[in-house]
Amino acid sequence: MTALIALDHVTVQLGVGARNLTRLDPNLLCSLSEVSMSVNAGERVALVGANGSGKSTLLRLLHGLLQPTQGQITLSQNLRQAMLFQRPHMLRMQVNHYVALGLWLGGLAWSQAKTQAMDALTRVGLQDLAYRKARTLSGGQQQRVAMARAWALGPQLLLLDEPTASLDPHAKAEVESLMQAFAEERSEHTLIFASHNLGQVKRLATRVVYLEKGRVLADLPVHQFFDSAVLQAQCPAAHFFVKGEVL
Numbered sequence: 001m002t003a004l005i006a007l008d009h010v011t012v013q014l015g016v017g018a019r020n021l022t023r024l025d026p027n028l029l030c031s032l033s034e035v036s037m038s039v040n041a042g043e044r045v046a047l048v049g050a051n052g053s054g055k056s057t058l059l060r061l062l063h064g065l066l067q068p069t070q071g072q073i074t075l076s077q078n079l080r081q082a083m084l085f086q087r088p089h090m091l092r093m094q095v096n097h098y099v100a101l102g103l104w105l106g107g108l109a110w111s112q113a114k115t116q117a118m119d120a121l122t123r124v125g126l127q128d129l130a131y132r133k134a135r136t137l138s139g140g141q142q143q144r145v146a147m148a149r150a151w152a153l154g155p156q157l158l159l160l161d162e163p164t165a166s167l168d169p170h171a172k173a174e175v176e177s178l179m180q181a182f183a184e185e186r187s188e189h190t191l192i193f194a195s196h197n198l199g200q201v202k203r204l205a206t207r208v209v210y211l212e213k214g215r216v217l218a219d220l221p222v223h224q225f226f227d228s229a230v231l232q233a234q235c236p237a238a239h240f241f242v243k244g245e246v247l
């Protein structure tokens with residue numbers, strides 16, 4: 001199987017002056033250190049770890065919003081991808097126009113973009129809110145609109161950075177079921193998401209990557225990650241983290 005994405009000893013340094021770094025600055029901390037991993041089509045990868053462990057940095061790197069300071073990232077050719085953030089940034093416009101805008105920017109005629117936007121809103125169950133002002137929607141509704149917008153672009157890879165972190169349980173379940181529906185729509189659909197919610201990780205992921213201080217310390221199939229004996233033997237730090245989260 002060919003990898004959609006491959007990282008080879010990738011290190012990322014962020015901070016003052018880091019944008020122009022072409023090699024490592026010993027005075028700057030690394031947000032990611034020597035990360036090597038690859039993701040195949042159809043996988044559902046959860047990124048877990050404490051605050052500041054590098055989950056968002058890894059997602060931003062995968063989405064091309066950051067460049068490696070050192071190491072190499074290879075994406076499969078013509079990979080279509082989209083990203084969702086913890087709090088979607090709604091523009092001051094109608095919901096259907098907000099969704100259509102992404103399609104129009106991708107080259108579609110405006111009338112066609114509006115039709116496809118409506119289809120995408122119907123898919124996430126928000127067709128009745130299509131003519132509301134996007135900024136007047138609740139957090140959960142906004143996240144579903146963001147999902148409609150991302151999904152409408154026809155991505156193979158969907159990256160999500162704690163997409164349900166600020167939502168109530170009901171909205172959380174709705175967004176989770178959309179993530180599930182996206183993953184199940186086509187066998188090549190691929191999810192990579194950061195989450196602090198281990199229940200969600202169990203429900204949605206096929207594989208779990210545990211990060212600590214920018215390093216990948218564990219990368220296991222989901223059933224092994226949640227098998228206490230296996231995790232303790234493979235990665236005591238991750239085991240300690242999981243125990244701490246559950247307590």
Ligand SMILES: Nc1ncnc2c1ncn2[C@@H]1O[C@H](COP(=O)(O)OP(=O)(O)OP(=O)(O)O)[C@@H](O)[C@H]1O
Pocket residue numbers: 014015016030031049050051052053054055056057058
């Ligand atoms: N723009 C930046 N400039 C300097 N350092 C940064 C910047 N963004 C992130 N960092 C640092 O990089 C490290 C990783 O941060 P990152 O946001 O990726 O963590 P995270 O795992 O997503 O945390 P959280 O669970 O809080 O979202 C942290 O030490 C953070 O302080």
Ligand SMILES: [Mg+2]
Pocket residue numbers: 055056057161194
């Ligand atoms: Mg983060």
